[in-house]
Amino acid sequence: MGLIRFMGALFGGGRNVIAETAQVFRPNAEAADAREASFQQAALAQMAAEFGHGGGWWGQFIDGLNRLPRPMMAFGCIFLFWSAMADPLWFAERMTGLALVPEPLWVLMGAIVAFYFGAREMQKFRGVSMQKETARIIAQAPQVAQNIARLRALRHDSPGVADPGPDAEVALVSTEPGDNPALDDWRRSA
Structure with missing residues (x-):
């Protein structure tokens, strides 16, 4: 009978003394999940209130302008690398x-x-x-x-880009045929 009274005192009246004592040292996982869900819902509601409203055409225009600099800088850098190779x-x-x-x-x-x-x-x-x-x-x-x-x-x-200028030696060297095995083979086959 004593054990039944002890267990009734421990777990009776809709209480669980062991669970209540354990929650002092370790938070209740279910309650923590509920708090986290509530926090996420509040954050989403705040974001929806900030960005979800129509704002009219002016607000949408300004939001669009605010989103341009990052992609423009990124694509601009890519364009510079491409242009350095292309031209x-x-x-x-x-x-x-x-x-x-x-x-x-x-x-x-x-x-x-x-x-x-x-x-x-x-x-x-x-x-x-x-x-x-x-x-x-x-x-x-x-x-x-x-x-x-x-x-x-x-x-x-550019006009005259291949002109050797007044240097006669460069002009003579540029007109002399050089050693080119492919041209020699072609001349022999013709």
Whole structure:
């Protein structure tokens, strides 16, 4: 009879003293799953309230604009790699032109991109005054223009691209037939 009273006290009245005591040391898995489901439903409801509303054509337009920079940067980088292989001279002209961009502008562009992608660090301004940087660029501009002109002269469709110029030795060497076994075989068979 004593055992029945002890078990009734332990498990009676809709309670389970052992389970209640165990929950102090280990959370109830079913209750934890219910809390997690409730948390996920609240997060989804918040996201639906933020992004699910119509917002009109203006809101949709702005949302579309906000989604453009990442793919444009990714596809732009892929395009640069492709253009470097497809048309190296076009690519070299553009990269030579980028040499004229002042360093503070590169720092600003890097800060904008870093901020857009969520980075918290920003590069400190290096203390180079804009006037010094402008003077450097102005001094460098004629060399850049000359380099671009040289690159354009290398195009296959430039007039006189194969002209050896006033160097008579180069002209004579370029017109002398060289050793070419394939041409020799072809001449013998003809």
